[in-house]
Amino acid sequence: MPEATANIGVVGLAVMGSNLARNLASREGNTVSIFNRSYEKTQTLLDEHPEAEFVPASTYAEFAASLTTPRTAIIMVQAGQGTDAVINALTEVFEPGDIIVDGGNALFTDTIRREKAVRETGINFVGAGISGGEEGALNGPSIMPGGSDESWVTLGPILKSIAAIAEGEPCVTHVGHDGAGHFVKMVHNGIEYADMQLIGEAYDLIRRGTGKSPAEIADIFSEWNRGELESYLIEITAEVLRQVDAETGAPLVDVILDQAGAKGTGAWTVQTALDLGIPVSGIAEAVFARSLSSKPAQRAAASDLPGPSEAWTVADADKDAFVEDVRRALYASKIVAYSQGFDEIVAGAEQYDWDIKKGDIAAIWRGGCIIRARFLNRITEAYAADPGLVALLTAPYFAEALTGTQEAWRRVVVVAAQAGIPSPAFSSSLAYYDGLRADRLPAALIQGQRDFFGAHTYKRVDKDGTFHTLWSGDRTEIESAGSSH
Numbered sequence: 001m002p003e004a005t006a007n008i009g010v011v012g013l014a015v016m017g018s019n020l021a022r023n024l025a026s027r028e029g030n031t032v033s034i035f036n037r038s039y040e041k042t043q044t045l046l047d048e049h050p051e052a053e054f055v056p057a058s059t060y061a062e063f064a065a066s067l068t069t070p071r072t073a074i075i076m077v078q079a080g081q082g083t084d085a086v087i088n089a090l091t092e093v094f095e096p097g098d099i100i101v102d103g104g105n106a107l108f109t110d111t112i113r114r115e116k117a118v119r120e121t122g123i124n125f126v127g128a129g130i131s132g133g134e135e136g137a138l139n140g141p142s143i144m145p146g147g148s149d150e151s152w153v154t155l156g157p158i159l160k161s162i163a164a165i166a167e168g169e170p171c172v173t174h175v176g177h178d179g180a181g182h183f184v185k186m187v188h189n190g191i192e193y194a195d196m197q198l199i200g201e202a203y204d205l206i207r208r209g210t211g212k213s214p215a216e217i218a219d220i221f222s223e224w225n226r227g228e229l230e231s232y233l234i235e236i237t238a239e240v241l242r243q244v245d246a247e248t249g250a251p252l253v254d255v256i257l258d259q260a261g262a263k264g265t266g267a268w269t270v271q272t273a274l275d276l277g278i279p280v281s282g283i284a285e286a287v288f289a290r291s292l293s294s295k296p297a298q299r300a301a302a303s304d305l306p307g308p309s310e311a312w313t314v315a316d317a318d319k320d321a322f323v324e325d326v327r328r329a330l331y332a333s334k335i336v337a338y339s340q341g342f343d344e345i346v347a348g349a350e351q352y353d354w355d356i357k358k359g360d361i362a363a364i365w366r367g368g369c370i371i372r373a374r375f376l377n378r379i380t381e382a383y384a385a386d387p388g389l390v391a392l393l394t395a396p397y398f399a400e401a402l403t404g405t406q407e408a409w410r411r412v413v414v415v416a417a418q419a420g421i422p423s424p425a426f427s428s429s430l431a432y433y434d435g436l437r438a439d440r441l442p443a444a445l446i447q448g449q450r451d452f453f454g455a456h457t458y459k460r461v462d463k464d465g466t467f468h469t470l471w472s473g474d475r476t477e478i479e480s481a482g483s484s485h
């Protein structure tokens with residue numbers, strides 16, 4: 001058995017785990033023990049990075065023996081059964097007081113279950129969302145840990161040392177107990193889906209409306225990245241659009257199959273929002289758009305269905321104005337996506353009794369993560385000014401931004417519908433905005449219909465109480481006991 005020389009260990013050495021292990025090893029005072037189910041990845045990491053002075057382990061028992069107590073291990077394995085398998089193995093060889101951190105993309109309800117089960121053994125379990133992909137894991141991710149206050153005391157300094165730094169602050173905060181960290185990471189990914197879909201719609205409209213090439217559109221995105229839309233996703237969009245395929249000489253984007261993959265976190269965000277009763281419509285449309293793209297048989301079968309009778313292009317003289325309209329529509333829709341995401345965080349915190357500081361979440365998303373963006377500072381400021389803010393998009397900064405963009409947003413949605421260009425996230429975000437600001441909604445009619453067929457009752461605008469109309473009788477109204485449902 002090896003001597004206990006490592007203060008931290010990493011289990012799972014695929015892209016994320018190996019880079020996180022290197023990140024940890026590069027920090028003063030850390031000695032990192034590494035373990036992977038198949039030893040091949042451990043050997044590769046040892047061979048490629050001797051400077052990291054890793055302590056390799058080939059069994060879980062060796063891994064445990066290599067760690068100083070209390071032992072701290074970060075798991076970076078395939079979420080689901082892989083995570084359970086590693087937790088079971090580690091609980092066999094760890095002792096009370098040790099800490100197991102799951103840094104994978106676990107479903108937060110799994111994390112709640114695992115935390116409870118592991119806690120019963122006396123070992124601490126922390127579900128920590130980690131964002132930033134391969135590069136972030138190496139140079140500094142945004143980290144969203146849940147778990148107990150006790151674990152945070154040991155883990156906080158380690159995570160702070162490897163996290164991204166934004167404006168001098170490490171992009172990590174103790175989000176809340178048990179599954180809070182993975183809940184927030186899930187919503188982060190939901191917003192990521194919406195952001196990516198909105199960027200895709202902007203690109204599609206500009207390309208089909210103006211006939212600009214991907215490289216020319218890349219320049220537009222680079223320009224946008226110097227303004228209020230500045231973000232990692234806008235930046236990498238320009239990079240992707242500029243890339244030329246070595247084999248064909250065509251823009252890479254034109255040779256990539258247009259079927260978007262998904263590992264599930266976007267769908268979890270929407271499923272959870274449905275359970276919580278939170279309308280995350282922009283995020284949902286982004287998830288559905290990926291599903292639609294990945295239905296080749298249905299798309300082929302529908303490809304002969306008619307579209308608009310007239311072809312659509314933007315006149316040369318109007319092209320700059322159209323591009324600016326699309327930029328504004330993108331910004332407005334992005335505000336909606338973040339507002340919906342934060343609504344879900346508020347509802348989740350209430351449901352699961354987590355004391356989540358919304359401003360702190362926006363602050364730790366400013367660096368390291370995939371949705372890092374300039375305007376996250378504005379979100380932190382909005383919650384600092386009003387911690388009880390009922391909807392982010394009503395905060396003065398965002399309300400003003402929407403005032404300045406909403407006319408352009410409408411023009412873009414109209415033109416997209418007339419041209420037959422799908423813009424589900426742009427249009428559903430606008431519908432959400434209009435729904436929220438409406439004085440009256442047709443929900444009143446829905447309540448009437450529900451009362452008609454199911455005696456579900458309704459409330460009135462002019463007096464308290466719960467009412468039912470005797471639809472199959474003389475249609476008089478009666479006051480009903482109990483509340484409407």
Ligand SMILES: NC(=O)C1=CN([C@@H]2O[C@H](COP(=O)(O)OP(=O)(O)OC[C@H]3O[C@@H](n4cnc5c(N)ncnc54)[C@H](OP(=O)(O)O)[C@@H]3O)[C@@H](O)[C@H]2O)C=CC1
Nearest residue numbers: 012013014015016037038076077078079082085104105133
């Ligand atoms: N890739 C990314 O950009 C991001 C990923 N994540 C999350 O981080 C985690 C790691 O991601 P990534 O690095 O891409 O790796 P993968 O999700 O591809 O997982 C591969 C790793 O899991 C291990 N593994 C799978 N099943 C088991 C098991 N039953 N027992 C032990 N080990 C197992 C594999 O070991 P072996 O080599 O033996 O097969 C390998 O080390 C995932 O949860 C992912 O969702 C989070 C943020 C970004």
Ligand SMILES: O=C(CO)[C@H](O)[C@H](O)COP(=O)(O)O
Nearest residue numbers: 131132261262263264265370
């Ligand atoms: O967590 C991540 C980024 O934050 C991962 O990259 C995740 O895989 C992205 O989700 P999907 O694969 O469904 O696009």
